[in-house]
Amino acid sequence: MSVEMVFGFLVGVTVCALAVPAVRAVQRRYERRRNTAATEENQVSTISQALHLAFQGSPTGATVVDRAGDVILSNPSAHEMALVHDRTINAEVWKVAQEVFEDKETRSLDLKISQRRTGHRVTQVQAVVKPLTLNDDRFVIIYGSDESESVRMEAARRDFVANVSHELKTPVGGIALLAEALLEDPGDPAHVEYFGTRVQKEAARMANMVNELIALSKLQGAERLPEMEPVRVDDIVTDAIARNQLTADALNIELTAGQPTDKLVMADKSLLVTALSNLIVNAINYSPESTPVSVTKKVVGEHGKEIVLIRVTDRGVGIAPEDQKRVFERFFRVDKARSRQTGGTGLGLSIVKHVVANHGGNLKLWSRPGTGSTFTIELPVYNEIPLLNDQNPAGTPVTLDNRLGAAVVARANSRRKDKA
Template sequence: MQVSLGIALAIVAAVVGFVVGGFIVPRIHARSEQRAAEQQGPSRLEVLREVYHQAPFALAVVDRHQDVVLYNRRAAELGIVDDRLLVEPVWRAAQVTFKGSGPSAFDLPAKIVSGRRRIPSVSGRSEILGGHGEQFVVVFADDDSEHRRMEAARRDFVANVSHELKTPVGAMAVLAEALIESKDDPETVEYFGGRVVSEAHRLGKMVTELIELSRLQGAERIRDLQPVDVDDVVDEAIRRSASAAEAAGIELITDPPSGLEVTGDRTLLVTALTNLVSNAVNYSPERTPVSITRAIDGDTVMLRVTDRGIGIAPDQQGRVFERFFRVDKARSRATGGTGLGLAIVKHVAQNHNGSVSLWSRPGTGSTFTLELPAHFEPGGDGALPSAEHDQQGEDQVP
């Protein structure tokens, strides 16, 4: 019995030893190695590889036979590499670098590939990859669409400003010469003197609006937003436009106070609405009304300015918010318009997370709608007093 018990114990010990040695110990070692690897983290090479592939700009390495030995995802997305080969304009730049001419720049225009995928315009350069006997060239490239767009806008802006400023300056020079020649005729001096004053005011207004527009275009959306009383904005815009409207025989009418509030900057909002009202007055015939109305739709307040003027042709409606665009240049100059008012309105709206839109029909009139985020008091039920106003339909001016 004692012998049998000894044999059993020996067998159990052998089994336990086999299990511990064959299964448990290796697993403990494997887990220890795994924990050590996790603590160590990825290798430096793995980190560099991930950085290379996640770089926000295109990178590619090519040899003298045009074989791309390495490239990241961005290089494929921007069309630098196609089927493991550099596209032709990029390869030409690389060849120049291989010939010892140093870094070489290249540009790729925007294009559509595979019928639907759009590749933006790209610019970049090629350089010799150091430390490898000049056997490889590295290509750097990035999307420059926004830069090109901004450059084009800047050139257009400078050209437009130069042209527009030249007109009143030239007119003032001619009028000043006429004044000198008419110094012995008081009536003529008074006439030309008035014209000089008018052109000077127009020039000053244009410079002021250019400064305002430049500030708005370079600004981010307004961060320090405050509740603004819509009725106060409407009243101030009407007050500022009253003299011009009275001189033109235009009646300014509006709906009752609404109690609405928007989130924004009061000064900018008054400027935007005043520009819309002034624009409506300038393009309205005598003895016709210009109306300013308030409405709310969900969390958006809508300020509408409607005239019964000449209207705007469909092919011109998409351009009315461009700088210096005028529907009727002769009428605009006669009223002292600068062609900047609606551009300012557009940028004020954008900086307030809002928008401005146009409805117009030639011979019937136009309605400009300024849409802005509504302000609700914390803890309120979302309802605002006097929020129900007639809204303009798609097919008629109210």
């Protein structure tokens, strides 16, 4: 009896040992078939699918509305350009659409978009409103194109000409007068040295102003925006502090950096380092000797919609409330005497404002006279989203196409429920 039990036990162990690999092989084969089927389901197989993806992925905003003002169809670009918000058509666009419903004539309008959130870079939109078809007068379609870059570049050209013609008159006139004084007594070494030094200083100031005017003109749109890439916030802060360390040491001002963060932002590194450096220079110039200037970082918001705050804080003289609204204007100086003493041109903060705006960020100021000032740069955090390796709950590879399709299906289902 014991021999039979041992024999049966050995047979059972052998069968299990052979069955486990077989079961695993069947499971792997089943998984491969399921993934293959899921991949085939995600592929574009009909013309309607191709048209749908082309419409939803178009960089041109497009939305269709009926006579009641209900949004029948829209793509993500239309929402980005504020043609549609929360399934409601833009009020200005709807006013023009009503006229198109009446006479079936194509119309266009320019929309100026206020910045709604950090990271939003569309400021100017041209909308074209026309009947969807002349055979059915129940619908109109609105096309939107982002004209922000073109408007920005044209405004920059106008401002550059105005700034150069106005602001360079003073140093040029000063150099002419100094040169005239220098020639009155060229044989006096002390006379020559004094006025020669003044001419050299004014020439350097004018060269600095020209360089900053050119930089500001580029930022405002005289050139297209540079290609952005992910950059570590800590590297930007470290480089900006290093650029101003000698100036701070000469005034016995301690530059301190806050706790590091591993966050990334989409940026042109050199521009952001320049902008942050301008804020640090400004803090140093308006701080008493032996006082600290701090640069801190803080991340706010939820994952995927995070914003990094870079703050530059000084313990200086502060800025009066009536001047705080004007500090970012070109050539505005709170303290003209101090600005001349430090060689400032009045363009530094304006450059910062445009650099931050070109990165889809915001620039804020808090200041109290006698206490100090804090300038805050707000930038959207860059989060890389893998599209091919993620798995959804059902095990289907997540791609850009089926993410978009799911969003559209959800919106369509919501619309059906509302109408029901």
